[in-house]
Amino acid sequence: MNAARDLVAVLADPAQAAAFDDPRWTGMLCAAVAERLAGTLAERLAGVAVPDTVAAWRDNAAVQAAQERRSALWEAEMARRALAPLGVPVVLLKGTAYVAGGLAAGRGRSIGDLDILVPRAKLDAVEAALLAAGWEWVKPDPYDDAYYRQWMHELPPLIHASRDRMIDVHHTILPPTARPTPDADLLIADSVPLPDGLRMLCADDRIVHAAAHLLADGDMAGGLRNLWDIHCLIGEAGTDKLAARAARHGLGPAVARAGRLAHALYGTDVPVTWRRLTVADRLFRRRMLAVDGWGRDVRRGTRFAFYVRSHWLRMPPLMLARHLWVKWRRGKQ
Amino acid sequence: MRHAIGLKIGPVAFRVGSDWAGPIAALADLYRDYPPPTGVPDYTVRLEAARPWRRWIRPSVTVRGDHMLPDALPLDLAHGVLAAEIGMNLQLALGERRWLLLHASSVERDGRALIMSGESGSGKSTLAAVLATRGWRLMGDEFALIDLATGAARAFPRATSLKNGAIDEMLRHVPDARFGAALTGTPKGRLRHLRPDAQAIARMDAPAIPALILFPQFGRPEAAEAMGPAETFVRLTQASTNYVPLGRAGYDALTRLVTAVPTVAVDYPDTDTAVGMVEQLWAALP
Structure with missing residues (x-):
């Protein structure tokens, strides 16, 4: 009995849960909460016969997800109003885009920050407009601020003073220090309009971004949820032109690995060449399943290795050394 | 976890796990007259050592669970039952929508x-x-x-x-x-x-x-x-x-x-x- 494997199996095929006893349900639900997949699982379990106590959990998670969805859409509307006078394209990313676009990946999804993509040339104007509309800096530290502005693919995070919600303003989808360099102009040029004037990435770019976010950036925290996004996005958009599109953004390997992992864990329909895991893929799978039935992080070594990798991906060695030195000295103060 | 107890308080069922026997024994004593919960709990609370060695050396309880506060201060192991109470309150305060x-x-x-x-x-x-x-x-x-x-x-x-x-x-x-x-x-x-x-x-x-x-x-x-x-x-x-x-x-x-x-x-x-x-x-x- 492994809670993370149960969670993955039931997301892919809710009927699998029919045979679960109470301890197995308990472990899977707890793992789902820890992986921020509670709302998604609740959505998958809708209409499935479950024990009464599981139904109570499911109803609570469904209400919570509906509220997160409502807040996310409202936050997007607030940003739209603040930025409308600028006349710049504002592209919603990740969870907010999925719910605004009515995509399967948005069903029950937990959504924290609002992520938007705007043209790099308009970044200063966007920042000024958001500050004027009540957003404030979260990181007052000069090093962090300078680091974001020089080396990150987004502005330092802003938080709204009265609504207490964070916005990440991106100008591309990977840090400039990362080895692949996605074509940000193409992302915006091919984005598609939403009914209210906001935009989202085109179908293939949504998958490319989700794969970049999962595999080319960060330490794989929340990996099961990000991979579920990819499963749903591929399910709706298919993979006909995906590899070519990924190659244009320099993200062919990341998208292929995301496709292989999605197939291995969630049974996603992918091209034949993506149906076998490589040896390295198995490490990613091991990392993604590193949560137990108490919601605890397990496999410390694997986690640490991916944490180190996330910095390696983001920074050349000398820069990494300087970054760690600054962070270490600050930790001593 | 090594030590655990199920508690049902009104309509809410909890599962409390602990790295130590003490807090669970104290909870079992405090809630000895309550009917044991059945089925799947609504919330999980974990009473954990902040670092593995803190289970034995200067043991202190970190409250974690389905819902948690990022910067909660650990409590003395002798106050484990208070840690459990804080953990149960947090689950409701942060997670409850019914x-x-x-x-x-x-x-x-x-x-x-x-x-x-x-x-x-x-x-x-x-x-x-x-x-x-x-x-x-x-x-x-x-x-x-x-x-x-x-x-x-x-x-x-x-x-x-x-x-x-x-x-x-x-x-x-x-x-x-x-x-x-x-x-x-x-x-x-x-x-x-x-x-x-x-x-x-x-x-x-x-x-x-x-x-x-x-x-x-x-x-x-x-x-x-x-x-x-x-x-x-x-x-x-x-x-x-x-x-x-x-x-x-x-x-x-x-x-x-x-x-x-x-x-x-x-x-x-x-x-x-x-x-x-x-x-x-x-x-x-x-």
Whole structure:
């Protein structure tokens, strides 16, 4: 009995849960909460016969997800109003885009920050407009601020003073220090309009971004949820032109690995060449399943290795050394 | 986890796991009269060592679980039962969406509920515990759960958490055997838990219709002043942990509560005076 494997199996095929006893349900639900997949699982379990106590959990998670969805859409509307006078394209990313676009990946999804993509040339104007509309800096530290502005693919995070919600303003989808360099102009040029004037990435770019976010950036925290996004996005958009599109953004390997992992864990329909895991893929799978039935992080070594990798991906060695030195000295103060 | 217990308090079931036997044994003793939960719990609470070696060396309890605060300070292992209480409260405060949660104590008589809200130190827990010795049913000392559909109050009768002077006050009213172990030097000072009586446990699943809301304030000259629905509404939004995320449903439930239920701010110098004031206000209800 492994809670993370149960969670993955039931997301892919809710009927699998029919045979679960109470301890197995308990472990899977707890793992789902820890992986921020509670709302998604609740959505998958809708209409499935479950024990009464599981139904109570499911109803609570469904209400919570509906509220997160409502807040996310409202936050997007607030940003739209603040930025409308600028006349710049504002592209919603990740969870907010999925719910605004009515995509399967948005069903029950937990959504924290609002992520938007705007043209790099308009970044200063966007920042000024958001500050004027009540957003404030979260990181007052000069090093962090300078680091974001020089080396990150987004502005330092802003938080709204009265609504207490964070916005990440991106100008591309990977840090400039990362080895692949996605074509940000193409992302915006091919984005598609939403009914209210906001935009989202085109179908293939949504998958490319989700794969970049999962595999080319960060330490794989929340990996099961990000991979579920990819499963749903591929399910709706298919993979006909995906590899070519990924190659244009320099993200062919990341998208292929995301496709292989999605197939291995969630049974996603992918091209034949993506149906076998490589040896390295198995490490990613091991990392993604590193949560137990108490919601605890397990496999410390694997986690640490991916944490180190996330910095390696983001920074050349000398820069990494300087970054760690600054962070270490600050930790001593 | 190595040590674990299931607890059902009113309509909410918890699973509490611990790296140490002590906190679980203390919980089992405190909740020995409660029926064990069945099925799948609503929430998981973990009492963990912050680092693996802290299980043995200078052991301290970090409270984690389904829902947690990022910068919660660890507690002394001797205060493990307080850590569990904090963990259970956090799950409800951060995760619960089935009811509107009011930070309040509540008691019931004849199917009708008296809800007492106020800051920590207002005396609401002590007052509820004393009323429970005078024929009222204790519904809870921490949260009143307001049903979003019906407006009824649900009980959450966890062990009453008494601090400092309130412990001595309650020892005047109930035998020492009803109390849990004394905890000294907690972040809240001296602390002792009082086990709810048999009636509170036996009827913990019975809802009650809210009939009176009080804002008690201990340590002041006797005074009672009616509060209008607008002020009650604002004060209860501040006393609710999930009013904002509930959105429209929370607004509707709270509006219904404050327009249907009379509210009084009650200042009192001592518990006996407060009990008299409560009985008088209760008798005057339509």
